[in-house]
Amino acid sequence: MENIRTASGEDVDPIVLVELLEEHDADIVAQLNELDLETAGSILAELPLDRVIEIFDRPELARAGDLILELPDEFAGQVLKGMSADRAADTLRQLDGPDRTKLLTLLDFETAQSLKLLLAYPEGTAGSIMTTEFVSVPSTYTVAETLKLIREVEHTRETIYAIYVLDPQSRELVRTVTLRQLIMGQPDQSILDIAPDRDPVWVSPDTDREEVARLISIHDLLAVPVLNARHRVLGIVTVDDVVDAILAESTEDVQKFGGVEGIAEPYLQIGFVEMIRKRAGWLSALFLGEMLTASAMQHYSDELEKAVVLTLFIPLIMSSGGNSGSQSTSLLIRALALGQLRLRDWWRVAVREVPTGLTLGAILGVIGMARIALWQQLGIFDYGEHWKLVALTVGLGLVGIVTFGSLAGSMLPFVLKRLGFDPASASAPFVATLVDVTGLMIYFSVALLVLRGTLL
Incomplete structure (x- = not known):
């Protein structure tokens, strides 16, 4: 077995990496949280890019912003680009202005602009926890065309369980179709034919995250779209994002109820x-x-x-x-x-x-x-x-x-x-x-x- 080239450019005994990579992401995150920044950063720099991205996408990873600064610049940019948009924004939000700007310069223009948009929304709102990685199709698509698109873009989307049907001219949201409804449809059917005949549930970017959680709960949704004033989809808030946000909100409420200001760090x-x-x-x-x-x-x-x-x-x-x-x-x-x-x-x-x-x-x-x-x-x-x-x-x-x-x-x-x-x-x-x-x-x-x- 050949040596594996890591992010630091060094050759590492594959047996050592295999033992580490066999652990679950959550277990690796727990170990990293116990280590000082320099040691944790050194370990991450020795792992393959895709695994580091998975680790940084875990919301329980503490000090994500400080940790990404410990990585080599080029590798840090690749990790940030590979992360889900909402998690990358959360990581950047933990940093001061100069460090945040430095990391944004390592990204391509489109990714950087997408993250800047998320960072502009106040913390605790739907806009601040949404992801811009979602599946949308024009209302002229058939079931077969939609399934073909999902297969092509699946690896770049946070979730494919909800497909957003847009007006081909105005790009306004028309309907929402679930993956189950899509699979049950006939290939030559129009996407609108299998869509529920009702307006989709949606929120605005400034909607409080607790209200987003309430809507997802009462409507039993896996994701809810975030629309702007022109009824265009800016992003989606997924159920796992809501769970993470509500856990953070609950922790802050418990602390306040005990007579302590909210503290985010462990x-x-x-x-x-x-x-x-x-x-x-x-x-x-x-x-x-x-x-x-x-x-x-x-x-x-x-x-x-x-x-x-x-x-x-x-x-x-x-x-x-x-x-x-x-x-x-x-x-x-x-x-x-x-x-x-x-x-x-x-x-x-x-x-x-x-x-x-x-x-x-x-x-x-x-x-x-x-x-x-x-x-x-x-x-x-x-x-x-x-x-x-x-x-x-x-x-x-x-x-x-x-x-x-x-x-x-x-x-x-x-x-x-x-x-x-x-x-x-x-x-x-x-x-x-x-x-x-x-x-x-x-x-x-x-x-x-x-x-x-x-x-x-």
């Missing part, structure tokens, strides 16, 4: 300074919010001196309100993300959350009162001669706080979305901080009503 690859920058802002804002809790306790300092027993239940009260608010927030954020709710549905949510909060609060209130009574009767702790009123204060306080937490937690995502912010910004810590402050006010207001003339 945890172990985040720099110390970047980690501090992403976490310090939210943490400082939450700390300032919690200062209001201290102010509320200072306002009721006289009551606390008279009835110290009330302080025993402050952590219980605050955590219950925050937990109920976080539950509502998580449910509403997900429902809004999936399109199950619209802004106009806020009142329906409020009508559901108020009785839900009252019921949940009553359940917790009964448990809290039972706990106080049990501890008092068993002699575990003496809550004083007015322990029954203390138990009633805790029970009613829980009803009010849990109800408010449920209502506030459910309304906050609507408010943020109405103001143009991501509803996921209504993080659990933020809701908990909001409910902590108001919860104390509710708790002590109930205490003033119930314990007036006794402990207060």
Whole structure:
């Protein structure tokens, strides 16, 4: 067996390459993600071009932009040209202007212009995740002509499972035909004869990727075309692109829900300074919010001196309100993300959350009162001669706080979305901080009503 010539121009023992090439692309990517850039780049430079292209086309490959810079210039240009258009655009999007320009100069004019078009669309839109590699035919084609074209261009297209039928004059999208419908047709049939008699589902370049995912899901599509104002096909968004995009979106939402700015890099690859920058802002804002809790306790300092027993239940009260608010927030954020709710549905949510909060609060209130009574009767702790009123204060306080937490937690995502912010910004810590402050006010207001003339 002859030696294999690699991208670096060196002859490599074929046995070594065969062992590496026998591994699955995903396994190679996982190994590359664990290595430093220089080592990973050296390994890629020793692999055949087609395999490197397959590896770079894997969305789970971290630092793709930095890795392609580690390759020899000519080889890097070949890899970028061979990649799917949407993945190549994602790789370039990770780079600074000079590095991006350098790589674009390594490409032919047509490929470079195609990638520049994709890079011009805002991140998170259909335009930014679409690919320009799709199969289209004029409406005058027959089934046989279409199949012949697919066989000729298959290796240059990301998917062939949807064929887009265009008006031969205006190039506007007329119909969409699936590969299955095409195969079932007679060779001499017109492509329009086998196409469904309905307008195709399509999106504009600025459509949010979550909306694209929703359309693909409800219409059970493998791809959706992206059309411009003249109804011409700019590209398509495939189902695998949507999955990758939604995974990234979900990761960002989870991070925001935990009170952290969205971070795209894997945890172990985040720099110390970047980690501090992403976490310090939210943490400082939450700390300032919690200062209001201290102010509320200072306002009721006289009551606390008279009835110290009330302080025993402050952590219980605050955590219950925050937990109920976080539950509502998580449910509403997900429902809004999936399109199950619209802004106009806020009142329906409020009508559901108020009785839900009252019921949940009553359940917790009964448990809290039972706990106080049990501890008092068993002699575990003496809550004083007015322990029954203390138990009633805790029970009613829980009803009010849990109800408010449920209502506030459910309304906050609507408010943020109405103001143009991501509803996921209504993080659990933020809701908990909001409910902590108001919860104390509710708790002590109930205490003033119930314990007036006794402990207060």
